[in-house]
Amino acid sequence: MPGTELFGSEERKEINDVLETGMLFRYNHDQQRNGIWKAREFETEVKKITGANYALAVSNGSAAIAIALASAGIGAGDEVICPPFTFIASIEAVLFVGAKPVFAEIDETLCLSAEGIRKVLTPKTKGICLVHMCGTMAEMDGIMEVVKEHNLILVEDAGQAFGASYKGTSVGLFGKSGSFSFDFFKIATAGEGGVFITNDESTYILADAYSDHGHSHVGNNRGMEPHPVLGFNYRISELHAAVGLAQTRKVPHIREVNRKYKKMFIDILSKTEGISFARLADPAGDSATFLNLLLPDTETAKRTVDELNKAGIGGFNYWYTNMYHFINQWDHLKKLNTVSKLPVEVLGVPQDYLNLDLPKSQEVIGRLISFGIRCTWTEEDVTALANNIAACARKAMPVMA
Numbered sequence: 001m002p003g004t005e006l007f008g009s010e011e012r013k014e015i016n017d018v019l020e021t022g023m024l025f026r027y028n029h030d031q032q033r034n035g036i037w038k039a040r041e042f043e044t045e046v047k048k049i050t051g052a053n054y055a056l057a058v059s060n061g062s063a064a065i066a067i068a069l070a071s072a073g074i075g076a077g078d079e080v081i082c083p084p085f086t087f088i089a090s091i092e093a094v095l096f097v098g099a100k101p102v103f104a105e106i107d108e109t110l111c112l113s114a115e116g117i118r119k120v121l122t123p124k125t126k127g128i129c130l131v132h133m134c135g136t137m138a139e140m141d142g143i144m145e146v147v148k149e150h151n152l153i154l155v156e157d158a159g160q161a162f163g164a165s166y167k168g169t170s171v172g173l174f175g176k177s178g179s180f181s182f183d184f185f186k187i188a189t190a191g192e193g194g195v196f197i198t199n200d201e202s203t204y205i206l207a208d209a210y211s212d213h214g215h216s217h218v219g220n221n222r223g224m225e226p227h228p229v230l231g232f233n234y235r236i237s238e239l240h241a242a243v244g245l246a247q248t249r250k251v252p253h254i255r256e257v258n259r260k261y262k263k264m265f266i267d268i269l270s271k272t273e274g275i276s277f278a279r280l281a282d283p284a285g286d287s288a289t290f291l292n293l294l295l296p297d298t299e300t301a302k303r304t305v306d307e308l309n310k311a312g313i314g315g316f317n318y319w320y321t322n323m324y325h326f327i328n329q330w331d332h333l334k335k336l337n338t339v340s341k342l343p344v345e346v347l348g349v350p351q352d353y354l355n356l357d358l359p360k361s362q363e364v365i366g367r368l369i370s371f372g373i374r375c376t377w378t379e380e381d382v383t384a385l386a387n388n389i390a391a392c393a394r395k396a397m398p399v400m401a
């Protein structure tokens with residue numbers, strides 16, 4: 001994964017700054033910290049990349065979604081439209097704030113489609129938890145139309161899409177707020193970390209309080225200031241923020257290299273009949289952390305996965321391999337084994353999760369094979385790998401009569 005590939009002296013320098021002072025806590029202790037404020041610097045760097053007015057670094061991407069939902073006013077009993085293809089954290093966060101996930105169809109962008117959203121709207125729909133999957137972005141023009149028409153609250157989980165944008169605007173800035181993950185597997189990592197972004201001051205103030213037991217942090221005097229709400233501990237440590245800071249500075253470089261390599265993959269692979277690619281709603285805004293192939297049908301995709309495994313190449317097929325990102329693998333959700341253990345009579349789940357019918361999503365995920373793109377590959381590596389993937393796919397293609 002890109003961030004971890006480039007772990008080096010820059011990360012060590014930022015970590016050492018913190019270790020020199022011993023001040024691992026992000027708030028207060030002005031004298032002891034000797035001017036070292038890594039969480040603040042990390043947030044500034046994320047604002048530079050996204051153009052957001054406000055950024056808040058927290059303990060992980062899951063926490064960032066939870067505070068995004070809570071600060072948007074989404075809570076008990078609200079219906080929130082979610083995709084059936086995401087990392088489970090997005091759904092857990094919706095349940096965590098007491099809201100009810102309602103699943104809608106995705107399309108070839110790998111994200112919720114406006115058409116899918118429209119089909120599951122009810123008078124109780126409060127918002128959408130849109131997830132920008134596999135380094136790319138949803139078709140925002142259509143989605144914003146539905147949001148505005150129905151006065152919905154949009155929260156964007158861009159856990160996998162830091163550095164991506166749509167028509168010049170960073171993902172995470174289309175609705176109330178957005179969240180990024182900086183866990184070990186992302187374009188930039190803090191070890192564990194997440195960042196919440198918004199352009200709205202009052203949303204930021206609430207999210208900030210929710211992330212730290214309700215502390216409002218007014219006047220840099222944590223402890224003695226007002227506490228407007230109850231929250232939880234989602235704080236990031238200075239050590240994690242130090243790593244996130246060094247890594248975030250590398251994102252423009254990683255993105256440039258990965259875009260070049262993704263184009264090379266597409267140029268080579270598109271010569272093989274039957275291979276197509278997940279639709280990029282804005283090709284210029286791709287973070288290019290993943291190459292997302294679509295095979296003609298699920299059977300061919302399965303045979304291609306087998307060929308790729310035989311060749312030692314791998315690749316993610318979220319349907320056949322237990323990647324835990326598609327609803328067909330979420331038995332715990334279907335049984336409502338949640339933290340709160342709320343039974344269905346209390347939660348009042350608005351859909352029959354056991355018998356959900358999402359044919360379009362199944363078709364797309366069944367055909368999808370994704371590959372992480374590494375920025376430390378050489379052009380020769382990319383050419384060889386692309387040719388090997390094409391050869392595996394050709395072996396798996398149905399024989400024409």
Ligand SMILES: Cc1ncc(COP(=O)(O)O)c(C=O)c1O
Pocket residue numbers: 060061062063086087089090131157158159160180181182183193194
């Ligand atoms: C789309 C998405 N959202 C949220 C998360 C959760 O992030 P974290 O692992 O930092 O809690 C992930 C992590 O993989 C993710 O892929």
